[in-house]
Amino acid sequence: MKTCIYNVMILTMNAKQDVIENGYVVFEDEKIVELGEGSYTGVCDEMIDGAGDILMPGMINTHTHTGMIPFRSLGDDCKDRLRRYLFPLESACMNDSLVYHSAKYAIAEMLLAGVTTFVDMYYFEDEVAKATDEMGARAFLGETIIDFATCDSDCAYGGYEYCKWFIPKWLNHPRITPFPAPHATNTNSAEMLQKANELAQKYEVPISLHVAEMDYEMQHFKDTYGKTPIQFLDDLQLLHPHLLAAHCIHVNEEDRILMQKRKCSVAHCIGSNTKAAKGVAPVKEMLALGIPVGLGTDGPASGNTLDILTQFKLFANFHKCEHRDRSLFPSKEIVALGTIQAAKTLRLEKEIGSIEVGKKADLVLIETHSVNMFPIYDPYAALVYSANASNVKTVFVDGKCLVKDKQLVNDSLDALRNNLKEAMQTFIQKATHFSIEEDGAK
Amino acid sequence: MKTCIYNVMILTMNAKQDVIENGYVVFEDEKIVELGEGSYTGVCDEMIDGAGDILMPGMINTHTHTGMIPFRSLGDDCKDRLRRYLFPLESACMNDSLVYHSAKYAIAEMLLAGVTTFVDMYYFEDEVAKATDEMGARAFLGETIIDFATCDSDCAYGGYEYCKWFIPKWLNHPRITPFPAPHATNTNSAEMLQKANELAQKYEVPISLHVAEMDYEMQHFKDTYGKTPIQFLDDLQLLHPHLLAAHCIHVNEEDRILMQKRKCSVAHCIGSNTKAAKGVAPVKEMLALGIPVGLGTDGPASGNTLDILTQFKLFANFHKCEHRDRSLFPSKEIVALGTIQAAKTLRLEKEIGSIEVGKKADLVLIETHSVNMFPIYDPYAALVYSANASNVKTVFVDGKCLVKDKQLVNDSLDALRNNLKEAMQTFIQKATHFSIEEDGAK
Numbered sequence: 001m002k003t004c005i006y007n008v009m010i011l012t013m014n015a016k017q018d019v020i021e022n023g024y025v026v027f028e029d030e031k032i033v034e035l036g037e038g039s040y041t042g043v044c045d046e047m048i049d050g051a052g053d054i055l056m057p058g059m060i061n062t063h064t065h066t067g068m069i070p071f072r073s074l075g076d077d078c079k080d081r082l083r084r085y086l087f088p089l090e091s092a093c094m095n096d097s098l099v100y101h102s103a104k105y106a107i108a109e110m111l112l113a114g115v116t117t118f119v120d121m122y123y124f125e126d127e128v129a130k131a132t133d134e135m136g137a138r139a140f141l142g143e144t145i146i147d148f149a150t151c152d153s154d155c156a157y158g159g160y161e162y163c164k165w166f167i168p169k170w171l172n173h174p175r176i177t178p179f180p181a182p183h184a185t186n187t188n189s190a191e192m193l194q195k196a197n198e199l200a201q202k203y204e205v206p207i208s209l210h211v212a213e214m215d216y217e218m219q220h221f222k223d224t225y226g227k228t229p230i231q232f233l234d235d236l237q238l239l240h241p242h243l244l245a246a247h248c249i250h251v252n253e254e255d256r257i258l259m260q261k262r263k264c265s266v267a268h269c270i271g272s273n274t275k276a277a278k279g280v281a282p283v284k285e286m287l288a289l290g291i292p293v294g295l296g297t298d299g300p301a302s303g304n305t306l307d308i309l310t311q312f313k314l315f316a317n318f319h320k321c322e323h324r325d326r327s328l329f330p331s332k333e334i335v336a337l338g339t340i341q342a343a344k345t346l347r348l349e350k351e352i353g354s355i356e357v358g359k360k361a362d363l364v365l366i367e368t369h370s371v372n373m374f375p376i377y378d379p380y381a382a383l384v385y386s387a388n389a390s391n392v393k394t395v396f397v398d399g400k401c402l403v404k405d406k407q408l409v410n411d412s413l414d415a416l417r418n419n420l421k422e423a424m425q426t427f428i429q430k431a432t433h434f435s436i437e438e439d440g441a442k
Numbered sequence: 443m444k445t446c447i448y449n450v451m452i453l454t455m456n457a458k459q460d461v462i463e464n465g466y467v468v469f470e471d472e473k474i475v476e477l478g479e480g481s482y483t484g485v486c487d488e489m490i491d492g493a494g495d496i497l498m499p500g501m502i503n504t505h506t507h508t509g510m511i512p513f514r515s516l517g518d519d520c521k522d523r524l525r526r527y528l529f530p531l532e533s534a535c536m537n538d539s540l541v542y543h544s545a546k547y548a549i550a551e552m553l554l555a556g557v558t559t560f561v562d563m564y565y566f567e568d569e570v571a572k573a574t575d576e577m578g579a580r581a582f583l584g585e586t587i588i589d590f591a592t593c594d595s596d597c598a599y600g601g602y603e604y605c606k607w608f609i610p611k612w613l614n615h616p617r618i619t620p621f622p623a624p625h626a627t628n629t630n631s632a633e634m635l636q637k638a639n640e641l642a643q644k645y646e647v648p649i650s651l652h653v654a655e656m657d658y659e660m661q662h663f664k665d666t667y668g669k670t671p672i673q674f675l676d677d678l679q680l681l682h683p684h685l686l687a688a689h690c691i692h693v694n695e696e697d698r699i700l701m702q703k704r705k706c707s708v709a710h711c712i713g714s715n716t717k718a719a720k721g722v723a724p725v726k727e728m729l730a731l732g733i734p735v736g737l738g739t740d741g742p743a744s745g746n747t748l749d750i751l752t753q754f755k756l757f758a759n760f761h762k763c764e765h766r767d768r769s770l771f772p773s774k775e776i777v778a779l780g781t782i783q784a785a786k787t788l789r790l791e792k793e794i795g796s797i798e799v800g801k802k803a804d805l806v807l808i809e810t811h812s813v814n815m816f817p818i819y820d821p822y823a824a825l826v827y828s829a830n831a832s833n834v835k836t837v838f839v840d841g842k843c844l845v846k847d848k849q850l851v852n853d854s855l856d857a858l859r860n861n862l863k864e865a866m867q868t869f870i871q872k873a874t875h876f877s878i879e880e881d882g883a884k
Contacts, residue, residue, distance in 0.1 A: 314759060326519060331518060372747050
């Protein structure tokens with residue numbers, strides 16, 4: 001099966017960030033085989049006219065929790081929400097079916113928004129893997145390991161045992177990479193962090209956890225060890241090229257130098273971090289040291305929507321304002337953080353993140369016909385400052401068309417929503433009661 | 443003509459911020475005549491089923507420049523863009539036809555995004571008034587007064603002469619309020635500021651200008667007068683209940699107390715201010731003193747999109763993060779800043795900004811069927827954190843349906859875009875040359 005998208009503006013996101021004003025891309029099965037300027041003269045099974053569209057690499061969401069759609073818009077403005085809302089409700093009502101249907105819905109949301117690869121951390125991650133396999137997305141899926149009994153384990157650290165069968169089960173899937181995901185630096189013992197790390201190394205998969213995110217986490221490490229979480233992880237030999245550290249809001253200069261030396265990567269969640277009033281991670285400083293940084297939405301409980309386009313705008317405004325420099329992070333650098341730079345955080349920059357011959361055909365067409373997308377002098381600026389998820393028109397993953405004319409090709413969104421609604425019945429009851437009790441307790 | 447929207451969740455935005463989970467609103471011609479819970483039993487000319495929708499008051503954009511659509515995505519990340527890009531290009535290529543077609547397009551964009559009232563400042567404001575009249579929106583339209591010759595005047599302060607005929611011409615229009623708009627504190631003489639103010643008072647219309655926005659503006663007033671711009675305006679008697687001061691990023695505690703005493707209002711443009719790296723205005727502190735604050739997008743050159751929903755999210759994240767308090771500004775307070783609080787800045791809170799009997803039928807239906815809008819525990823949170831402009835479904839201004847099923851009722855967006863494109867031909871040529879020269883000069 002050979003497909004050509006022609007008559008289209010192409011943001012290649014290659015090393016030179018070449019923009020082809022009017023050109024074509026040809027892919028055969030899952031791989032890009034040709035691209036160029038002007039007209040395509042060959043023969044393909046399918047010809048797609050990209051007139052008026054921008055073709056870009058599929059966007060990459062480096063940190064989310066697809067099982068958490070049921071939490072969206074619940075207690076958003078509540079203090080210490082993680083420990084007050086999320087942990088108790090997860091213990092009380094999360095189950096395999098709810099995670100499965102939530103993941104399907106979340107993946108649909110990401111595909112419709114042009115996100116073709118995502119990194120997930122949650123419970124019942126085998127269900128997320130099934131959902132990902134069925135939906136056709138590309139994903140890194142981490143089973144959470146934490147120091148208390150959870151919805152998918154009746155003892156502490158059950159996620160570690162889960163990983164032992166979950167990782168080999170999905171290891172050879174063409175689009176799925178399973179990995180162990182210790183919850184955070186302060187919710188795992190040093191011993192468990194090392195064991196999880198050894199498991200990741202045994203299977204040659206990444207490891208990811210929440211790092212330097214919480215004020216109380218920072219205080220805990222200072223009080224207990226006189227260290228930062230980054231120093232603590234380094235002492236345990238967890239800082240290495242296959243660590244994707246989520247958040248890293250509170251990393252000081254010494255931390256950053258350590259991260260540079262150890263070549264670990266960062267999933268930066270500007271929307272979630274700022275909505276939760278935690279602060280702005282020092283991304284300018286990390287990038288200056290060559291630390292790979294990708295953008296993440298965080299889960300729908302924290303970042304609400306799962307599209308990377310919203311993160312582009314938030315990233316631009318927060319980092320420019322933080323440094324009082326409007327010329328910092330011109331929009332083409334920001335689009336890179338959602339594509340090729342994000343691919344580097346996953347050590348997958350030879351496979352995805354740019355439109356180049358030999359790479360996977362993970363491709364997104366953005367329409368410029370909607371009212372917010374005119375005029376366009378700079379396509380990167382249009383993506384960062386003007387676009388929203390509703391401008392995503394057509395999406396391919398591994399050469400397969402999963403979104404066409406803003407609709408899912410293989411699924412009905414209504415059906416996905418109805419299935420999720422049904423699976424959520426108990427959750428909604430408990431969540432509503434819980435909110436009332438929480439309000440009473442304030 | 444009597445219309446009923448039934449079977450709908452209503453965010454009234456009244457003094458108690460009542461939410462009607464399932465109810466109806468009836469309006470006759472331009473006024474709301476009835477609303478309540480449950481089923482409507484009366485008879486209407488038109489019955490609109492709002493199942494699954496959220497009905498809210500039309501949103502209010504308290505600061506924009508509708509003539510500037512041609513600038514969108516041009517030189518976004520360029521330092522001192524106002525003086526390097528905007529002023530020279532305006533002088534070189536702005537004309538009446540371009541402003542007219544730009545304003546029509548911008549008003550279409552706002553209506554499609556649920557913005558029913560806007561405050562504009564630009565040149566050729568008579569053209570904006572014609573466009574507003576034709577499109578059916580509600581607007582406050584300010585002709586710019588500035589200390590140099592402009593595209594609509596061959597001498598300095600031509601806008602003042604323009605106001606003398608422009609204001610009386612539109613003064614009695616049912617949806618349009620004309621006003622004088624001195625450009626900024628530092629681009630007008632003290633004498634001209636006073637003359638503009640007297641003109642506003644003569645016609646009993648507001649006055650609006652850019653205040654305490656620029657670092658160089660602050661420095662200028664400090665060096666020249668040993669004052670802040672707010673103190674300077676107060677000495678000229680420009681601080682009063684009919685002043686809408688745009689931006690007010692750099693207002694200190696003394697300034698704020700003066701503003702409180704004089705009962706002036708603020709148009710807060712969080713997206714534009716932070717994208718330009720200027721800083722975050724002290725809105726928490728202003729609101730604590732009872733200073734009316736509304737949200738504004740700024741022009742499409744600065745804020746890029748003209749929808750208030752985007753400002754909701756930026757407002758939440760920036761102000762929460764600034765104060766390191768995620769519970770600050772719960773989403774229902776933020777929605778108020780785009781509706782009833784914004785109406786107060788225009789002294790129009792008895793007419794618009796909430797859904798109450800006797801008020802204008804400026805109404806917006808938001809659909810919750812799109813992937814980003816499920817689930818909804820808190821409709822305000824869904825508007826602030828999940829929604830984007832593409833979720834706006836149906837819009838009424840003065841009881842007239844201007845947007846239905848996400849399409850303009852009376853205009854073709856394609857035709858508006860084509861007309862604007864045609865009017866932009868010279869502009870695009872000069873803008874492109876100008877960009878190249880600017881790049882060369884760097």
